[in-house]
Amino acid sequence: MKDAPRNLGIDYDPVRHPEGCRPGIDCAHWVIRGARLLDPASGLDRVDDLYLADGRIVAIGEAPGDWPGDHAEHVCASGHWLIPGVIDGWARLREPGLEHKASIATESAAAVAGGITTLVMPPDTSPVLDTVAVARYIKRRAQLAGRARVVAIGAMTQQLGGELLAEMATLDEGGCVAVSNAHYPFADLRLMRRALEYAATFDLQVLIQPLDPSLAARGCAHDGAVATRLGLPGLPVSAETAPLAQLIAMISETGARVHIPMLSSAEAVRLVERARADGLPITAGVTAHHLWLTEMDTDALDPNSHVIPPLRTIRDRDALRRGLAEGVIDTVVSDHQPHEPDAKLAPFPATEPGVSGLESLLPLVLKLADEGEISLERALSAVTRNPAALYNLNDAGSLAVGQRADLALIDPDAMWSLDEVGMQSAGENCPFTGWDFGHQVTATWVNGRRVFLREE
Known part of the structure; x- marks a missing residue:
């Protein structure tokens, strides 16, 4: 694994080093x-x-x-x-459980190199983040690394199995900033509705990534012309929009605060926009790579373009950009998933999905502003103020005294x-x-x- 970035000198005017302070590092x-x-x-x-x-x-x-x-x-x-330091609202650091890919130390070092000061970790670790003990372990490991702050999202169901509800209120009291079942499905909609009722009772922030497992089964690319030509198993837009429509119906009944971390299609943007117009407590995010790449980037079978949800059409990409510019989409995340080289050395469908995105998150967002797709204020809000508000990080996301x-x-x-x-x-x-x-x-x-x- 790579060494952490070195702390070097900077231009001082003049250089002053208080007693007991390492130059440029630990000064109060x-x-x-x-x-x-x-x-x-x-x-x-x-x-x-x-x-x-x-x-x-x-x-x-x-x-x-x-x-x-x-x-x-x-x-x-x-x-x-x-x-303000960037807040990445959805990033997997691979520890605990997959340290052969990366660790909290390596990825928090990568984060600060990209201006990210707070990382929000989903619960699909090993062991699963369904107890306060795991959340405390992650916090301690981040403190020992001494780079970015790492906060945890607790599991909605035990072991993310989708069958028994986790102690979500206890996880909230233990410092988890939200609850989610990551990409794992619930056993049935009745249990999902119960989970949303539970969350609404305790005013917990819920994150749900809509993906129907039967429609998405074995899919690795957008179900369209490119996937057909390449012979890749398609993953249709309906795998996102069908469960999203069901989720919106349950939000209407339960009043739970729900955030969709990664929209990928124009139709999903439209559904969220309509739900927000109806006054429902739903917010949404998008990955930086979905704002730039499309199904055409899978044409060369580049394994680094294998992501879930998949890269979709130019129309979908442009709709995501419009959604961000108009405020329908609130946050931009990296969906950081670092892999060892072997994980991407296979035929496209057999490679592990995900990109290493910490060091490209802020540059890609600012590039959108440079090209006039969104305002600079909107670009910075999507990675500072808005995720701070979403996760109730009242001490982050601002330059206020x-x-x-x-x-x-x-x-x-x-x-x-x-x-x-x-x-x-x-x-x-x-x-x-x-x-x-x-x-x-x-x-x-x-x-x-x-x-x-x-x-x-």
Whole structure:
């Protein structure tokens, strides 16, 4: 596995190292000078100085009255953007259970290299995240890694088996930010409805990825012309929209707050839009790769284009972009699934689905804004303010005074290419290697500690 990124020096004005502080790493006080501060949560967009102390943002513009002066690190950030740390709302880190693919340590290092300061982990770990003990283990492993913060989504059913409800209220009390059954189906709709009633009773955030197992059986590509020509088993849009329509009916009856983490089709966007217009408590997300790739990217049988839900038509991709631009879709996630090389060395249908997406999430979202598909404010909201609100992370997603100092510093003029050699993730299964981008994360702070600095 790759080494974690090195912490190096940065331009200081002047360089000051408080006693007992390792230069540029563990300092309790920071001044980030002259950056363009971009914060959709507060509407902030101006060039100014930002002050950090003891893990929090303590002032913007003028130093607070008790500022220690020389006992602070000064970062000259002129010409850079400073944004709230990115929150990736759906990312598998492979630990516990699949450490031969990756670990919390390797993937949290990759996350901060991409400006991600909070990772939200689905419950399909091994052991399954259906007890508080597993949630605490994950939190502890993330703390030991010392990079991004990792929060957990609890299981809705025991062992994700879809037959017996898990102790969802206990998981909520134990720190889980939501509940989900990941991609595993419920035994029947009656049990799903009971689970939604349970969640509504305790006001729990529910995440459900609609996928009918019978319609999706063995499908590995969008059920269309490309899959037919290549002889690939098709996965139709109805495998997403049929269970989504059933779910919307149950939301109407139970009042449960439900988020769909990954829409993939124009029809699904339409269903969510109609449900929201009817006042139902439903929100939706999309993966970064579904905003850029289509079924045509499976034409070369590239195993890195094997994802579930599958890449669909250009019409579907454009509908997802419109949904994000118009606010029907709230969040963009990586759906990060790192794999060892052997997992992608097989005929397309036999490869394991999923992409390594932590280091391409923010660049792809900002690229949409660059090309005029969405506004910069909407792009940043989808990976900061909106996921913070979804998961009730009240101390994240903003540059407001008093918030956790989770920050990403971006060079908006950097021209760079994503390549496998430079990736920090243990999984190199990324379909965007070789792509050129126009923004690059140069430094990341988590809870007031600078945990990443890009080597010049």
